[in-house]
Amino acid sequence: MLSSQSSILTIGNNSRRMRIEKRLSPVVAFSSSSRLHQRPLRYAVLGAGFAGLSVAWHLLEQSPMELHVSIDVLDVVGIGGGASGVAGGLLHPYSPKVKPLWRAAECWEESLKLLRIAETSVQTKESSFNNGEIAKSSYGFIAHRRGILRPAVNSKHMSIMNDNAQNSLGGCRIQCINEDESQTLLPNISVPSNLAFHMPNALNIHPQPYLEALYGASETLAKDMTSVGPGEKAINFHNKSIDKLLELEGEYDAVIVCLGARSNFLPELSGRLPLRTCRGVTAHFHLPENIREEIPEHSPSILSDAWLAIQDPRNLHVGSTWDWKSHNYSQNVSMEEGSRALEELVPKACAIYPNFKNWVFHGASAGLRAMPPLTGNGSLPLLGRIDHLISKNHASKFWLFTGLGSRGLLYHAWLGKLTAQAVISCDEGLIPLEFTSWRPKL
Template sequence: MLSRLEGARVGSRYGASLKSRSQLRGFLPVVCLAGRQSSEGGLGETSKTRFAIVGAGFAGLGVCWNLLRQLKEEQGLRHRGGKIEIDVYDAHGVGSGASAVAAGILHPLNTRGNVTWRGVEAMNETLALMKQIDRWRQEKLPNDGNEAILRQTGVLKVAKSEKDLERFERIKAERRGEIELHVVRGAEAATGRGDDCRGKAPGYMYTPHAYAVNSPKYLELLEGVCHSMAGEGRDVSLRLCKTLVPSLEMLEGQGYTTIIICAGAAVGTIKELRGKFPLRLSETFGVELETALSTKAVASPEDRGLLASIDCDPSLLGQTYVVKQPEDKAVLGAVHSEEQVDPEDALGSRYCHIADGLDDRAQVVNREKMMAMASRLLEKSDTIFPGLLQGYELSSVHCGVRALPPKSEEGRLPVCGKINDKTWYLLGLGARGLLYHAYLSKRLVDAILVEDESKLPQEVTRLTREGETGGRE
């Protein structure tokens, strides 16, 4: 398995998603330098309201979009008077951290098949945002091509035992009316392909409410729509500041009205916030394959009646996941390194592209580690879905650092709240950035504009309420 990676080069993915942005001509970001000052006063100007957003991944761009949405709808911002400035800081640009290597699977279930905290509501808000972005693209970028950002695939969770099936039935009953779930029982349901069935399973659970997302393209368009919305307001400016924020003091010295920290696992690179949140940093690896596999093969032919009516291959959910992509591609994830991870490691993602023609600017780093983690993931996936991964070609390996929040009664939930009168945060989205970024960024912006933290769901403000910002999990 390792031999398939021979000759591969490993490089930085910093800025990789910016390559096709020449189409956004009027909306390209301006690079800001640390220490830039904004003059107060001016022609007819009475004041400025200045926002600094640290982080340009799912959370940071979600916050940016919601600030601009409030402005466009003439809610919350215009009453402040004067001009509005929004600066988004990220050392390497949009989607350069864990968001850049997200598998792109949007659904409301956890790995055990349970519906996550407010999962259906959060998924629907992400879908609504993506549909708005797609409408904007059709209007503003008619020549952008046919690269879809969203495809409905559904997701399938194979049962390992009769006990799993009983739990699936309970979930279905409890969530009736909230989400469509199907539980298929069958003694011959197999976790293998055709006649090559090395394992048997008693059935599976399936929901059509799951989507494959082209994450880099989505982030590219989300940035574009933010610049477009800012351009529609005479008194609004939006800048992407490609510089590292080493401290809150640096931002406070520039006169920002509000600072919003959405730096993910890199939050520890901000001096005052290092070690302040109980987030466990996890170096996470995934791979992309070229393969003609059909994920429907995890069920035996006799139990595919439900799946036969589905035009596409469903994503597979478990301790590893499989997301089938167009053009005979599939994304697998994820495995985690056991090594200590520093916040500085989270400033960018890494990728290992197997094909020739890698950008000469890419830096060769950690080649052996990337190869070893790819092999480990493929072997683990073959154990969970026996016989499924056959005849594939490995295309790439990717790696990013996630910030995992502590466990709570509702599971691992993001953390969101207020540090002081000027500084707020949205952190710890972990593996659920796609699911929660639209939902929580909207509520965070609503809370910021009325300066009332109680507008946030109490489950995600527990760090503030319980005074837990002094340690780690």
């Protein structure tokens, strides 16, 4: 079988078509009138956050060109309507709490690839409406490439980040800098120990436009693959609630559960997954018009006891709080919840960036994280077949990809790719055992 192994989105329809056709032999690259007569493979992806949209993209990108494939993405709260859509968006391959992250290199590279695919999709779509000129998305940006700065606030942080710096990736190195150098990057930042760790290649991603662009890229990919290959490809989004997995029994060849914390609310999975739920609030701040000392354009975001994700010189997001065992996955934040969050976040933000006292609160959003158990390799997401949790005799194959916790941006691309490959080949062995060992042995 011929497989799609690389991203095929490029700017311009002609170049995109040429790249697709290069992967096909002359025998299979024929017109739509010669398509094979076959029943399409039908996949249901439950959840339209980081995990679900990564799986959906890779199911298309990895599927053999000659097969008919139809993918339904189902999510009652919409694309990015859960925790993914309100995430802080700080992407870097390091942990501020434990040893360097396991398999960080694969995670980092695959996340960058998926980000480029989303950005190219937006640029291609918007350039067609602007006489070929590339415009920003309606949200202003998908990703800022201005790095992340982490001041060492105590000896523990210093030891951990020194360890990370010594094992840093070539694509995202860590530089040890002093307070004067830190002030050059972000004026008025507080560096109490005269040591900070700068990750110049780290990114600040705006999750909502990223997710919407990734879904748009998937739609384009399906159309492009259909236009040049013998197999038809289709992807559709459904704003639909699934009350139980058995509703989908026999309707799809495979069902992939990517619902994050909401996976625990399905009756077949309730109480059977080693997940903890944790609700986090992200507060939004802006600089009043009478304050002129705005953040310079080049300044990095800050990672500390509270993180500060800089949106533009006069807007930033601050997070995050930790409300354990919550069952509230709404993005809306009540006045009471918002007040509690500010009491916790503002002192932490001011401690590392004293000028934060001049900023004004103008809203908040929240999400319910699915926190996986701690293993010898860190807190790893949960992947694998879950047929034995659904029913003994089933016509569909059921899979799980959940538990991204607070590292969804780092893990989602690589693990979405592995999950898609496993689903297409019906081979769970393609997923490292570290991600499937959460299940009790049968």
